[in-house]
Every structure is written in structure tokens, then in C-alpha cells.
Amino acid sequence: MADEEREAKTVIPKENFSEWYNEVLRRAEIMDVRYPVKGLYVWFPFGLKLRNLIYSILRALLDEEHDEVLFPTLIPRTEFMKEEKHIKGFEDEVFWVTKGGVDELDVPLALRPTSETAIYPMFKVWIRSHADLPLRVYQIVNVFRYETKHTRPLIRLREVTSFKEAHTAHRSWEEAEAQVRKAINIYRAFYDRLAVPYIITKRPDWDKFPGAAYTIAFDTIMPDGRTLQIATIHHLGTNFAKTFDIKYEDIGGEYKYVHQTCYGISERCVAAVIATHGDDHGLVLPPEVAPTQIVIVPIIFSKDERSAAVIETCRSVHAALKNSFRVVLDEGEERPGAKFYKWEMRGVPLRIEIGPRDVSREECTFVRRDTFERFTVPLSNVVSEAEKVLKDVYENIWRRSKEHFASRIFDFCGNERGQGREDEIKECVRRGVVAIFMCGSEECGVEVKERFDADVLGEEVTTCLGDAGERRGCCIICGAEGKRTYIARTY
RNA sequence: GGGGCUGUAGGGUAGCCAGGGAUCCUGCCAGCCCGGGGCGCUGGUGACCGGAGUUCAAAUCUCCGCAGCCCCA
The missing domain is CATH 3.30.930.10 (Bira Bifunctional Protein; Domain 2)
Known part of the structure; x- marks a missing residue:
């Protein structure tokens, strides 16, 4: 292929x-x-x-x-x-x-x-x-x-x-x-x-x-x-x-x-x-709601006499984790790569790989779903390290999603910025949410739809990023007193 | 609200215009070989959205229905 x-x-x-x-x-x-x-x-x-x-x-x-x-x-x-x-x-x-x-x-x-x-x-x-x-x-x-x-x-x-x-x-x-x-x-x-x-x-x-x-x-x-x-x-x-x-x-x-x-x-x-x-590999789930939070994938070489030890180690790690996490030990017949893709698609936040190399060093390999970062952890610390990683996955995806969110909110409020920049606003509406000053009348709402191809979400209460600065200004359409208002294409 | 396009195994497809034997990939099942990112081999399973019509013959043409996708308002 x-x-x-x-x-x-x-x-x-x-x-x-x-x-x-x-x-x-x-x-x-x-x-x-x-x-x-x-x-x-x-x-x-x-x-x-x-x-x-x-x-x-x-x-x-x-x-x-x-x-x-x-x-x-x-x-x-x-x-x-x-x-x-x-x-x-x-x-x-x-x-x-x-x-x-x-x-x-x-x-x-x-x-x-x-x-x-x-x-x-x-x-x-x-x-x-x-x-x-x-x-x-x-x-x-x-x-x-x-x-x-x-x-x-x-x-x-x-x-x-x-x-x-x-x-x-x-x-x-x-x-x-x-x-x-x-x-x-x-x-x-x-x-x-x-x-x-x-x-x-x-x-x-x-x-x-x-x-x-x-x-x-x-x-x-x-x-x-x-x-x-x-x-x-x-x-x-x-x-x-x-x-x-x-x-x-x-x-x-x-x-x-x-x-x-x-x-x-x-x-x-x-x-x-x-x-x-989610990303190109499928779901990425916040650990708190991931049906499977951790998957353990054994890496076995049939000609390697350490294989039995690998399985044994996987099972003991599974036993150690299962009281604190929703954890799956994938002993299926598929090759490791196929398993990796499968569990990534399901958004499992942490994958633990255990192979002969890991067993002889008394460690295992952690791979994070959110960053694909890979590192080794001593077998004795698996539970506490897993806790740390899951907490960090949550914090990372929350930070990441807020950053991405912020990058798609386009502010045309303040300093008469909205006026005369209609093409620019229209362009921003295609990429995300635009903040403008608006008076709140239905006539101006209809006009916004026509000029910018956007629906009016409404005047700002607040956002997950905190309140924005300027809250009052002249309506971009009629010039009357207006409030900070978000417009966007909607589902 | 208006217009257009599409429907073939579990998933993705070829065939449709110009009617006749349904293609390939993947999945799934059995067996082997394997295993640090979808290995390879052998065999098997499985489909023309539903209905009506035209025809000796329909996945293919026509109509109706159902479902999906896209565009405009």
C-alpha cells in the first residue's frame, strides 16, 4: 500500500x-x-x-x-x-x-x-x-x-x-x-x-x-x-x-x-x-470523563524468553492501577501499532507500554494522548505518576482550548474600530466570533446578518477568559448607544 | 422556504452516460507468521436503499417513496 x-x-x-x-x-x-x-x-x-x-x-x-x-x-x-x-x-x-x-x-x-x-x-x-x-x-x-x-x-x-x-x-x-x-x-x-x-x-x-x-x-x-x-x-x-x-x-x-x-x-x-x-488521531478526552483513562499495551516478542515476565508485569501494573482508574489491559492479538491507533481514536488520555526492555529495567513507558509525549517511569511509581499525568492532561487541554478559543474571537470594539472595516469583519466572521458594539434592535440585527453574514449571539455577560474591557460604545449599524455584542455564524 | 447532487457487503469504492457475467481495498471469521506505530501469506464470509414501471433482460433507463450530502434564502 x-x-x-x-x-x-x-x-x-x-x-x-x-x-x-x-x-x-x-x-x-x-x-x-x-x-x-x-x-x-x-x-x-x-x-x-x-x-x-x-x-x-x-x-x-x-x-x-x-x-x-x-x-x-x-x-x-x-x-x-x-x-x-x-x-x-x-x-x-x-x-x-x-x-x-x-x-x-x-x-x-x-x-x-x-x-x-x-x-x-x-x-x-x-x-x-x-x-x-x-x-x-x-x-x-x-x-x-x-x-x-x-x-x-x-x-x-x-x-x-x-x-x-x-x-x-x-x-x-x-x-x-x-x-x-x-x-x-x-x-x-x-x-x-x-x-x-x-x-x-x-x-x-x-x-x-x-x-x-x-x-x-x-x-x-x-x-x-x-x-x-x-x-x-x-x-x-x-x-x-x-x-x-x-x-x-x-x-x-x-x-x-x-x-x-x-x-x-x-x-x-x-x-x-x-x-x-479531538485531533487527527480521533478523540482526546478530559481524563475525568474518559471511559478508559489508561490503557496498558504489552509489547511481546514470541522468541524472547522474557515475554512471560512482560505479561506478568502488565497484569500486576493493571492490578495496581485498577482501584484508582478506569484502566484496560489490552491483551488482544493485534500488533502494538494497531492497538495504539485504536485507543488513540477512543481518546484514552494515557497509554502505558510495557516490553522486555522495560521489564529488565523495572520501568514502563508512558505516552500522553494530548501531546504524544513519551517517557519512562519506574514501575514502583506508576500509580502516583499516572495521577500526575492525568491531572496534567486536563490542565494542558484546558489551557490549549482556551488559547485556541481566544485566537478565534476578533475584537472590533473600542476606538470606533468597527466602522469602515466591514470587509475585515466579514473575513473574521468566517473564522470565528466577532465582537462589535450594537444597540440591540432587531432592525440592526437584520442589517448585521446582511452585511456580515453573521447571526447575533447577544450582548456579553462574560466568557471563560474573563470579561473583556470596553463594554459600551456606538452601535456599528445605527450609531445609537450600544453594548459589547458577539456575532458569528451559528449551528 | 427554494435549488442541485447522491444512495453498490460492516466501512470505502469500480461499474451507470451507451441495459446482459458485480470490481478492488479494508473489515470480519479460520489457519499460519508475527509484535516498541495499522507486517506478510492462504482460505472463507458478505452488497446493488425500498416500491412500481419499461424491457426477452435493470445496479444501469423512467416515476414515486425513504435516507444522506451540498448550495442559495
């Missing part, structure tokens, strides 16, 4: 992100895209393990102040149709169950596109007095959207298989707003642990969640420069409380509407981890 062909088989260039993404999902056994319905995909065992490890982080964060609940998948049309703006936002993309067996249903049932209208009728029943507040619950459920556009595994789905949505009710606007801030911190902690960089913005009014007072969103940047929305947080005010008549009796005996929030993350968080860290 020609070197060129072998190379093509071995590595997948990440420059062509779309192709890379599909190829990695298949080869790393995350998802099988061959299910014969548009927008529905199958989780492979390895992908599901990764997913569950990622979710356990979020679960732990939410469990501190939320109770987990589970609501039905089906919502009666009568409840679903109560909130006018909410309906308008979703009616084009709802799947309906209209038949039971051969009979038409009197009241059609919606497959939830989101759960507000399932949960809030029950909130009305649950909430009596101020003592019941704050009420904070979450659930991890599937939601359905009838997407007509091109769907994409983990990113644009007809069935989101694991929407992690929280719903809260409070006594006042301020208390609900404090909850919004808490939610932001929970999601920050979550993405920090995944080493996925983010920008947090307040979505423009015309792009907020249907029925919300306002929406805060997290976006990350994909390798092709487009942004991916990876979390949203909504202050609902009393909009839904009024629709569903959710009231509490305050200390003075007066009945008041509750103020609500809701916030959620879909399986896009898994896509973000894959896309952010």
Missing part, C-alpha cells in the same frame, strides 16, 4: 470538520448514524459510557440544590396550547400523537419539544405557600423536535435523547434572577470541568426562548468557526405562572404569582467535548 493511502486510513484531518466529525463518531464508536429515520441516531456502548460520565458531573452539580423528578413524555394539546408565545415558538416542530390504536384521540398528545407545559400544571398543584418556595427540580429526558433542516448527530436532532432541564419557582423577580446567576455558575463549573471554552451572552429580545422574559446562553466555537449553543438559561418572570395560574400565599396572606426560571443543556455538551479536543 502506498504511504499516502496508509496515511489516509490512519489519520483524519480535522480541517474538514464535517467529515472529521462523522468519521470520529463512527470510528470511536460514539454513535451509529445508520438508523433509518431522519434525525434519530443510536448510541454505541462506548458513546453511552462517555455520555454518562459527562452527565454525572452535571448531576452532582445540580443535586446540590435541585431534586430530580420525572415527567411524562406526552402533553395534552389543551395544556400545550395555553401559552401563546410558547406555542408560536414551537408549533411548527411538534410531533403529535393523534391515534390510540385505530381510534382518533379526542385530545391529541404532543411529544414534548420541551417540558414547561408538562411541568407547570403540576407546579400549580404543588405550590401552596411561600414555605414551598423556592422550588427547584430537574429531569433528564428525551425531547422531540420535527426538524426539517439537515440534522446532525448530537447537534441537530429530532429526538434529543437526554435534555437536562431544570425548572425553578421563586417568590420574587429578584430571587429568580439570583437563581439565573446560580445556574450560570453551575454551567460554568460544568464546562470548566470538561475544558470546553464558552462565551456567555444575553440573547437579543427577538431571539429569546418563547415565553421568557430574557434568555442567557452559552456558546462555544466549533473547529469550522461556527458557534454551537451549548446551554440556555431563561428568566420566565410571571409569564407562565399567569398562564398556568401558579400562585403562593405570602406571609401576609396575599396570593401572588411565582417568578420562574428554567435552564437546560442537551447532548450538544458531548459534541462540544468531542469537537473541542
Whole structure:
């Protein structure tokens, strides 16, 4: 086989992100895209393990102040149709169950596109007095959207298989707003642990969640420069409380509407981890969520009488590590090189090679997935060194992804920099996110789309890199007072 | 919302225009040989997206459906 062909088989260039993404999902056994319905995909065992490890982080964060609940998948049309703006936002993309067996249903049932209208009728029943507040619950459920556009595994789905949505009710606007801030911190902690960089913005009014007072969103940047929305947080005010008549009796005996929030993350968080860290060899996973954290590969020479000792050493190293790590000893028949590629594709953060040479020197060879750096470690120190390496892998990929992220945010704020540089802005939009001053009107949003071919993410709340300097300036379109606003091509 | 392209073993492909025997690589299974980055050899397994039509004959032509990809708005 020609070197060129072998190379093509071995590595997948990440420059062509779309192709890379599909190829990695298949080869790393995350998802099988061959299910014969548009927008529905199958989780492979390895992908599901990764997913569950990622979710356990979020679960732990939410469990501190939320109770987990589970609501039905089906919502009666009568409840679903109560909130006018909410309906308008979703009616084009709802799947309906209209038949039971051969009979038409009197009241059609919606497959939830989101759960507000399932949960809030029950909130009305649950909430009596101020003592019941704050009420904070979450659930991890599937939601359905009838997407007509091109769907994409983990990113644009007809069935989101694991929407992690929280719903809260409070006594006042301020208390609900404090909850919004808490939610932001929970999601920050979550993405920090995944080493996925983010920008947090307040979505423009015309792009907020249907029925919300306002929406805060997290976006990350994909390798092709487009942004991916990876979390949203909504202050609902009393909009839904009024629709569903959710009231509490305050200390003075007066009945008041509750103020609500809701916030959620879909399986896009898994896509973000894959896309952010992966390279031409496949997945690179943060050790905390890697289904296999360490793989041990024996190097055996059949004519070498030390081979038995090699296997024995591998097994004892495996035994020493398995109490502290998710570790696999690969005793398969493949040649070492094939094993290396296989485990690299699955993103295993640390590989330990043990061969006759290592055994006679009482050491082993460590190879890091993030840097491919190779070095030897005394067998007596394997556990403590592995701990060190995994910690360092996390720190390195977090530093690396933030640097890369920073290099794709282009600042056109301050000193009238934005004006007269439209071609330059347009060029930057093709590569990442652009910060400009904007007034926030929908007219100017439409104009931004036309001039720069970019969507408005929203005004800056903060980013994983900290706050940027200048926050107020003249709108790049109309010249009115504007705020620091991010624009980008979006998924 | 509009337009275009595509669908051949588990994955990647040739064949299609000009109708007749389905090509090659890889994977998988068995056996050998091996092992510090996808070694090599022998044998085996496995496919024309679904349906209808035209025809003596359809992977190939026509229509419908399903699925995927790309472009424009």
C-alpha cells in the first residue's frame, strides 16, 4: 500500500470538520448514524459510557440544590396550547400523537419539544405557600423536535435523547434572577470541568426562548468557526405562572404569582467535548470523563524468553492501577501499532507500554494522548505518576482550548474600530466570533446578518477568559448607544 | 422556504452516460507468521436503499417513496 493511502486510513484531518466529525463518531464508536429515520441516531456502548460520565458531573452539580423528578413524555394539546408565545415558538416542530390504536384521540398528545407545559400544571398543584418556595427540580429526558433542516448527530436532532432541564419557582423577580446567576455558575463549573471554552451572552429580545422574559446562553466555537449553543438559561418572570395560574400565599396572606426560571443543556455538551479536543488521531478526552483513562499495551516478542515476565508485569501494573482508574489491559492479538491507533481514536488520555526492555529495567513507558509525549517511569511509581499525568492532561487541554478559543474571537470594539472595516469583519466572521458594539434592535440585527453574514449571539455577560474591557460604545449599524455584542455564524 | 447532487457487503469504492457475467481495498471469521506505530501469506464470509414501471433482460433507463450530502434564502 502506498504511504499516502496508509496515511489516509490512519489519520483524519480535522480541517474538514464535517467529515472529521462523522468519521470520529463512527470510528470511536460514539454513535451509529445508520438508523433509518431522519434525525434519530443510536448510541454505541462506548458513546453511552462517555455520555454518562459527562452527565454525572452535571448531576452532582445540580443535586446540590435541585431534586430530580420525572415527567411524562406526552402533553395534552389543551395544556400545550395555553401559552401563546410558547406555542408560536414551537408549533411548527411538534410531533403529535393523534391515534390510540385505530381510534382518533379526542385530545391529541404532543411529544414534548420541551417540558414547561408538562411541568407547570403540576407546579400549580404543588405550590401552596411561600414555605414551598423556592422550588427547584430537574429531569433528564428525551425531547422531540420535527426538524426539517439537515440534522446532525448530537447537534441537530429530532429526538434529543437526554435534555437536562431544570425548572425553578421563586417568590420574587429578584430571587429568580439570583437563581439565573446560580445556574450560570453551575454551567460554568460544568464546562470548566470538561475544558470546553464558552462565551456567555444575553440573547437579543427577538431571539429569546418563547415565553421568557430574557434568555442567557452559552456558546462555544466549533473547529469550522461556527458557534454551537451549548446551554440556555431563561428568566420566565410571571409569564407562565399567569398562564398556568401558579400562585403562593405570602406571609401576609396575599396570593401572588411565582417568578420562574428554567435552564437546560442537551447532548450538544458531548459534541462540544468531542469537537473541542479531538485531533487527527480521533478523540482526546478530559481524563475525568474518559471511559478508559489508561490503557496498558504489552509489547511481546514470541522468541524472547522474557515475554512471560512482560505479561506478568502488565497484569500486576493493571492490578495496581485498577482501584484508582478506569484502566484496560489490552491483551488482544493485534500488533502494538494497531492497538495504539485504536485507543488513540477512543481518546484514552494515557497509554502505558510495557516490553522486555522495560521489564529488565523495572520501568514502563508512558505516552500522553494530548501531546504524544513519551517517557519512562519506574514501575514502583506508576500509580502516583499516572495521577500526575492525568491531572496534567486536563490542565494542558484546558489551557490549549482556551488559547485556541481566544485566537478565534476578533475584537472590533473600542476606538470606533468597527466602522469602515466591514470587509475585515466579514473575513473574521468566517473564522470565528466577532465582537462589535450594537444597540440591540432587531432592525440592526437584520442589517448585521446582511452585511456580515453573521447571526447575533447577544450582548456579553462574560466568557471563560474573563470579561473583556470596553463594554459600551456606538452601535456599528445605527450609531445609537450600544453594548459589547458577539456575532458569528451559528449551528 | 427554494435549488442541485447522491444512495453498490460492516466501512470505502469500480461499474451507470451507451441495459446482459458485480470490481478492488479494508473489515470480519479460520489457519499460519508475527509484535516498541495499522507486517506478510492462504482460505472463507458478505452488497446493488425500498416500491412500481419499461424491457426477452435493470445496479444501469423512467416515476414515486425513504435516507444522506451540498448550495442559495
